Amino acid sequence: MPATHEISNQVPDLVGHDVAADPPLLEGLEREGAGWAREDLHVVGRLAGSALAAEWADAAHRNEPRLRTHDRVGHRVDEVDYDPAYEELTRVAVEHGFAGAPWADERPGAHVARAAGFLTWSQLEAGHGCPISMTYAVLPALRAAPELLATYGPGLTSRTHDPGLRVPSTKRGLLAGMGMTEKQGGSDVRANTTSAAPSADGTYLLTGHKWFTSAPMCDLFLVLAQAPHGLTCFLVPRVLPDGTRNTFRIQRLKDKLGNRSNASSEPEFEDTVAWRVGDEGRGVRTIIEMVACTRLDNALGSAAGMRAAVSRAAHHARYRSAFGRTLLEQPLMREVLADLTLESEAAVSLALRLAGAQDRAPRDEHEAAFRRIGVTLGKYWICKRQTAVVGEALECLGGNGYVEDSGMPRLFRESPLNSIWEGSGNVNALDLLRILAREPASLEAWRAEVSGVDDRIDAGRKEVEADLAHADERDARRLTERMAVLLSGALLVRHAPTAVADAYVSSRVAGDHGQAFGTLPRGVDVDALLARLPDTSRSA
Template identity: 45%
Template sequence: MSSGLLEDASFNQSPAFGDVDLFGADRPLADAARRAGLDLAALSACGRDYGAAATLDLGRVANENPPKLRTMDGRGNRLDLVEFHPAYHALMQKSIGHGIHASAHDGSDPAGPMSARAVRLYLATQAESGHMCPITMTHACIGALRAEPALLERWLPRIQTRIYDPRPLPWWEKDGVTLGMGMTERQGGTDVRANITEARPAGGHVEITGHKWFMSAPMCDAFLVLAQGEGGLTCYLMPRYRPDGSKNQIRFQRLKDKLGNKSNASSEVEFHGAWAERVGPEGAGVRTIIEMVNLTRLDCAIASAGQSRIALSQALNHIRNRSVFQKRLADQPSMRATVADMALELEAQVALVFRLCRAAEHAALDPAEAAYARLLTPAVKFLVCKSTPQLVYESLECLGGNGYTEDLPLARYFRESPLNAIWEGSGNVMALDVLRAAGRHPDQAMATVGALARTASSAFDVRPLAESLAGILRSGEAERRARFVCEGLARIAAVAALAEAGSDFAALYADTRLRGVPSAQFGAADLGGAETALMDRALATA
């Protein structure tokens, strides 16, 4: 074979995925935005921005050049700086420019503040997931800081700017700030009441001594931390600089070497009398910070759905452009069955997360929506975040050996995909939180389940499953069956969300996920004649 032929032949390889409107080509997403009354033209521009080949390549470069911790300079002076590649900074500027860090709180999206932001988050995470950590936490910290209005008033003007300012300066000298979080400690993990870090009064502030085993996004300008105060576990805001402009006593020990999420820095840290201000009542640390956690859990579900979608898009792009046995992969019956089944799962993920966004938007004024958000937030996070790794893996397998190489993005997506199921409470924690929500507000929980069953009834009779879940909740077996309750509740909610949205696939989803013995693998379900429609909705062609 001549060298010229080697250079000219395509060798049946699919083209690189890029320069696509990630919003316009995603019909489940566009339908959700249309139902919410959002600005479709603006969201399409956002979709083109994150779908640009250059933006997608920033994600590759940021992950191939992970952050580095510089604890000291050459003279032995403490630095505690995290250095990032320019690709990471470019992604941060883009996402802050789109307002994903604060737009739900600033009135810029009156039609649906949580929903409009959720669309942009869903799009941004497709370009690169790691940088969304500080973006998500900055958004969520506002929820916790509302417990201390005077403190929020001081910080909010710099939180809400659309300017990314990575300079290591006191926060009041910067054009924009980001916020992080430190909750867990080495001895306690999820059990934050076992925290031993102490906060000692020092006039109008406290000084905190102790450690955090995971400090998320250590480059941020301040952190919400939990520490034991005089009245028990309390929430505090700890800035990087003290009020006199000197560096706060926050000492980063090392950055975590993680399976994925390579572009983002997660650290181990020690506090040596670090200056901080109380947020919320003394001893109410968990109650205060849960306002932040509820928002970050919602973001985990939104971002996981976005990860499912970008992986599925890569698979569809491949099978539409590669032929095997004289036939396009997209025309091979078994491949169509697999990819369409994945697209059906994505339909449910999108309907479910945007229904939850609507509940979050109206919870303050509508008790029924508040009950929905309280019960369904952990359940939706459980189902969506746990479904995503399997969907990403199946997308990878569609590319065969190419999908398993680091030259293509599926390997990176796969490493990233388990993380949202761990962040802000792993699967068992979510399942137990569903039980806790049902136990604290049993009447509202049962009313929510009843409303879901009625909404779902146009597509499928979920009453037997709903009655089974209610029976377990009333029994002494609830904790042992917590995952069954959590997943069952989320599946019912998914059917209801699809039915409420008027989806053509509500009955098909219910039939394949709830009737008889549901299939464990994508592609095993009988989708009848829905395959082409599902595939085309997941990645619409021009």
């Protein structure tokens, strides 16, 4: 047959680069006190940008987890089989300290280093990050049970990935999950009906059903259940100390929109052995620190998703031509990419600032107060922006972006997740109202962060303060958004190049911006914004 077409004007694969070669990321790493981790971050970045890692990410999603309820001869096993690529992604994350390792690292900036690495590695694939995040978040909750922390802490802070269900004390490394929500309650965990009956030996027997329990092959789970004195937190191991399997019957795996490399299950408990974490009736208070950590990772993960999408859009625009010029030379495309770059830089800067607060909170009162309100604001706003950013970035690729091979559909399917996980937008907005009412120090910390850097931000702050005098639930979302945008703007004014800060403040704070991306005010230095794009050139 004669040749029917020649292949030209197609974009090379985005591989062979350093994902960590990203100005806002590297500047934030230094600013928040973890410059010592730069070399390791680049090691992670080069691996995240490699062709091998791209193959892992693709395989982990195409070969989805499979549930095995029974073994060959009929024994109940309730195991989930993952593609080997998923285990490779998890191994890298654990070895580089993105799970529980920072809690055993006394260096200042350890949590910032972890956050920057997690943000970098998550750009490759988000699903395996679920057990990584949960392991990170479980450790502070275990402080309420010192004996359990002493027993399981070394495994949870290990940098060794040791998959498979065995007695936790015999393993070189552990991963932890959570079982909080039930079908009748969702975010209203106080409506949980799973019961916990105390036993004579100090353990409890749990009976009930959980609606969303992700990563069911983790070694340990924190679970909320109703004890005699109210909702209580418990630790549930998959394998008991005597080597027998704890009752953890997986009814099914969820068929989800995205995040498909990560198995999300419905486990059923029947006389499942559990150890109490914290006092009876204090379950919600026990998991507060855990919630703060997972919300931080929601923000980091969404910032990663944005940055990954913008990198792909910019890479496409550098190589694709139309009407005699590359897309990156087209004025409207430049406006869109500049606007997307600006939004994603604000997300990266805010997420790393929150990681800095996480790191310094134990020894700094301002940081502790700021962390409480800042994580709520960042989780709400960064996660909300992810879907809009990824959708616009996908459009930059045209029809090619709608094809699975481009990687954009997977990023788009992932984009709503973090806004839902660990409390939807409404839950976070209502949480902000509670913080404002009960924790005046947090409001003062926010005020200190945004004051005195720009007259337009100061004007916005005064408007917020006036609105607080009569705010009710209907105002919660508007307040959360406004406070997050002002905080992001103040961070950029303090730390980003002037052109970047002015573009953000004039468009997002002062309101000179349309409803779609690519509608920045006239006079914005587009070249300066595009210079902040990640460097996707091939590594040497």
